[in-house]
Amino acid sequence: MTQDLASMASIVSELKYTPEDSIAGIAAGVRNAFNSHKTKPIEFRLMQLRKLYWGIKDNEAAIIQACKEDLGKPTFETYLAEIDWCKNDIVFVTQNLHKWVKDEAAPDIPLVNKLLSPRIRKDPLGAVLIIGTYNFPMNLSITPLVGAIAAGCTAILKPSESAPGVAKVLQHIVESSLDASCYGVVQGAVPETTALLNEKWDKIFYTGGVNVAKIIAKKAAESLTPVTLELGGRNPAIVTKNANVRLAAKRLLWGKIMNAGQVCISQNYIMVDKEVVDAFIAEIKVVLKQFFPDGVKESEDFGRIVNVRQWSRLKKMLEETKGTIVIGGDMDESQRYLEPTVVLVDSPTDPLVADESFGPLLPILPVEDLDTAIRIATEVHRTPLGLYPFGNKQETERIMRETQSGGVSVNDAFFHGTIPTLAFGGVGDSGQGAYRGKSSFDCFSHRRSVTTTPGWMESLLDVRYPPYEGKLAKFKQMSELKPDFDRDGKVKFSLVSYMLSLGAGSKTGGLVRYAVVLLGKLQNVPRGSWILLTSQSGLRS
Numbered sequence: 001m002t003q004d005l006a007s008m009a010s011i012v013s014e015l016k017y018t019p020e021d022s023i024a025g026i027a028a029g030v031r032n033a034f035n036s037h038k039t040k041p042i043e044f045r046l047m048q049l050r051k052l053y054w055g056i057k058d059n060e061a062a063i064i065q066a067c068k069e070d071l072g073k074p075t076f077e078t079y080l081a082e083i084d085w086c087k088n089d090i091v092f093v094t095q096n097l098h099k100w101v102k103d104e105a106a107p108d109i110p111l112v113n114k115l116l117s118p119r120i121r122k123d124p125l126g127a128v129l130i131i132g133t134y135n136f137p138m139n140l141s142i143t144p145l146v147g148a149i150a151a152g153c154t155a156i157l158k159p160s161e162s163a164p165g166v167a168k169v170l171q172h173i174v175e176s177s178l179d180a181s182c183y184g185v186v187q188g189a190v191p192e193t194t195a196l197l198n199e200k201w202d203k204i205f206y207t208g209g210v211n212v213a214k215i216i217a218k219k220a221a222e223s224l225t226p227v228t229l230e231l232g233g234r235n236p237a238i239v240t241k242n243a244n245v246r247l248a249a250k251r252l253l254w255g256k257i258m259n260a261g262q263v264c265i266s267q268n269y270i271m272v273d274k275e276v277v278d279a280f281i282a283e284i285k286v287v288l289k290q291f292f293p294d295g296v297k298e299s300e301d302f303g304r305i306v307n308v309r310q311w312s313r314l315k316k317m318l319e320e321t322k323g324t325i326v327i328g329g330d331m332d333e334s335q336r337y338l339e340p341t342v343v344l345v346d347s348p349t350d351p352l353v354a355d356e357s358f359g360p361l362l363p364i365l366p367v368e369d370l371d372t373a374i375r376i377a378t379e380v381h382r383t384p385l386g387l388y389p390f391g392n393k394q395e396t397e398r399i400m401r402e403t404q405s406g407g408v409s410v411n412d413a414f415f416h417g418t419i420p421t422l423a424f425g426g427v428g429d430s431g432q433g434a435y436r437g438k439s440s441f442d443c444f445s446h447r448r449s450v451t452t453t454p455g456w457m458e459s460l461l462d463v464r465y466p467p468y469e470g471k472l473a474k475f476k477q478m479s480e481l482k483p484d485f486d487r488d489g490k491v492k493f494s495l496v497s498y499m500l501s502l503g504a505g506s507k508t509g510g511l512v513r514y515a516v517v518l519l520g521k522l523q524n525v526p527r528g529s530w531i532l533l534t535s536q537s538g539l540r541s
Contacts, residue, residue: 015164017188020195026184027199030154031127033182034202039152040124042101046094048149048178053090055177056083056142059169063138066165070137072304072336077259082138089143089420092437093150100150100441106449112478116451123446124152125226126202131158131193131216133207134306135262135358137166140230144205145174145183147440153203154182158196160208161189162306201225203444210429228433228443230264231426233384233406234356236377237267237413238399240370240391241275247411248390249283253362255388255413257291257340260303261360265386265407265414269345269353271373274366277344281326281364284342288327296339297330304336305359311336314359321345321352323363348376370395374402383428386414406430 018026039045056063060083067073067082106118128148132141141159148155157174159167171185186192197204197219206216207230220227239248255266272280292299305311315331315338323345330339340360343352352363367373370391377387387405389396396410406426409415417424425434435443453461463471463478485491 015161015168015187017161018186018192020188020191023186023192023195024199026156026186027127027196027201030156030182030184031200033179034124034127034154038179039149039154039182042097045149045152046097048183049090049094049097049146051177052142052146052149052173053087053094055173056086056090056138059173062169062172063166066163066169067137069165070134070163071259071262071306072302073259074301074303076301077303081136081259085139085420086142086146089146089436089440092421093146093441096438097150097441100438103450110479113451115457116453118449118451121448121450122151122441123448125444125446127154127156128203128205128444129156129158129196129199129201131196131204131206131208132160132170134160134162135259135264137163138170140207141170143440144207144228144435144443147435148205148444149178149183150441151444153444155184156196157183157185158193159185159187161187203227205433205435205443206230213431228435229426229431230424230433230435231385231429231431232264232356232358233386233426233430234268234353234381235265235384235386235388235405236373236380237270237388238370238373238377238390239270239272239276239280240373240389240395241273242392242395243276243390244411245276245279246283246287249280250287251411251413252388253284253287253291253340256360256362257302260305260338261340262303262306262358263414264358265417267362267386267388267413268356268384269363269365269380271365271367271376273370273373274368277364277366281342281344284362285327288340296328297332297335297337302340305338306336308333308336310359311338314338314357314361317351317355317357317361318343321350321363322347323350323352326364327362328360348380353380370398374399377403381430383426383430385426385430386417388413404428 033039063083064075064078067078068075073082101122103122104120106120109118130141130144130148137160141157145155145157157170159170161167167187171187174183174185186196197216200223201220203226204216204220205228206213210231213229213231217227217229237252239245252267252270255263258266288296292302296302305314311333318325318329318341321343323343326342326344328339328341331337338360340362342362342364345352345363345365348354348365350363350365352361353365365376367376383404383406385406387399387403387408389399389408390411391399400408400410404427407416407424409417416422421437423434423439424436425431433443463475484494
């Protein structure tokens with residue numbers, strides 16, 4: 001951390017909103033920059049990413065201070081989920097970008113069409129808008145920005161005004177590190193965001209809540225602008241009677257103390273088989289003491305709710321629940337502190353289950369059996385962002401088979417969401433689109449199909465030109481595929497195909513089986529004959 005206290009204080013200062021009347025010009029600037037093709041060369045993209053890395057590295061102290069002020073975030077969590085996450089993402093992308101931008105050979109192309117060199121080209125979408133959120137204010141702003149830069153887009157970042165300290169640091173990093181004609185930051189709240197949405201973008205990337213997402217999607221639809229929406233959900237955890245209860249308690253409790261439970265993919269409620277409910281609660285008590293031996297409130301390892309409005313919302317949820325608090329419940333508005341609180345509820349309609357808490361609340365709903373748990377999970381939210389089954393392999397496989405979700409962590413709390421190179425996204429009303437790692441590059445790229453028709457092929461293409469008389473039979477002979485199934489949908493048995501594939505059911509499988517047979521035969525060939533055979537066939541032993 002290279003900053004002195006004076007420079008750090010100047011960065012983490014009062015957040016100044018961008019004048020509304022300047023936003024149209026800012027948007028036009030990045031559109032013009034994209035149209036100049038400045039961001040398309042890969043070396044330009046790599047240089048911007050490298051500078052962004054050092055911008056983050058040189059401002060670590062300011063990021064830590066801002067995360068502490070905005071969210072009471074522990075320094076360890078700031079490094080884990082904000083600073084090091086973003087730096088590692090940049091390094092990974094820069095090490096792989098040359099490979100990603102290369103044209104891909106198009107798959108599943110008939111032999112006759114291979115003469116046209118079908119390929120997939122990766123083109124940047126254009127000028128994009130990225131709207132961040134407050135719970136991981138660095139991570140959820142920088143990670144999509146890295147994808148946009150890597151893809152060759154220009155971008156405007158709108159950080160969350162609910163994390164004003166980090167928003168100010170983000171602006172400093174972007175403006176001091178990146179090409180100002182191609183990338184910028186707009187600060188503000190609803191009026192400024194509305195002004196941004198009134199501009200024409202080639203993609204909008206939004207992280208946040210469902211209600212705002214609907215506004216953004218509706219506005220984007222007016223100009224047919226594509227969107228990626230990273231939302232949340234009433235994510236269920238299911239603990240069967242065959243689960244390791246101690247491990248489930250430890251891992252699910254961690255899922256609700258990380259960032260004070262302000263994690264879009266953490267479990268919203270836990271359904272526990274009634275036979276192990278008491279044991280599960282007892283284990284949570286033990287683990288909570290292990291995590292915070294001197295108490296939660298005095299610990300440096302537990303964060304705070306982002307603002308009083310969100311704190312009051314969580315307090316109201318606890319007041320309105322018909323459940324019984326069995327662990328925790330301590331609150332302090334002056335510190336925006338809310339203790340990890342376990343509530344035993346008896347209905348899926350309880351506010352703690354039916355509504356997304358986005359805080360350190362752990363409602364436990366006892367269930368009769370796995371059938372009941374799966375039914376309730378689907379009724380509460382059919383397409384949540386995450387799903388967390390704990391049980392034996394047969395149970396967890398069945399849960400995944402009979403439910404939907406953006407992602408799944410089996411026997412853990414949102415581990416799939418902590419792997420930076422694993423595609424992450426929702427399904428249904430928990431989001432659309434995915435990013436992270438290569439998926440971030442893909443998110444801001446257009447896969448452009450390209451063919452090149454050589455002049456010497458003209459005689460082969462004659463069949464497509466009028467007059468058509470007498471050409472249909474030739475066209476069918478060249479292009480028509482014969483079905484391998486009958487009118488009842490049953491696959492036809494072909495003795496020839498079976499023999500050619502040695503019963504493997506596919507050409508690839510047949511080739512593998514032929515290779516195995518050939519190798520088996522060659523093991524019995526004298527050494528001199530093997531050398532002769534390999535030399536004639538171009539093989540090398």
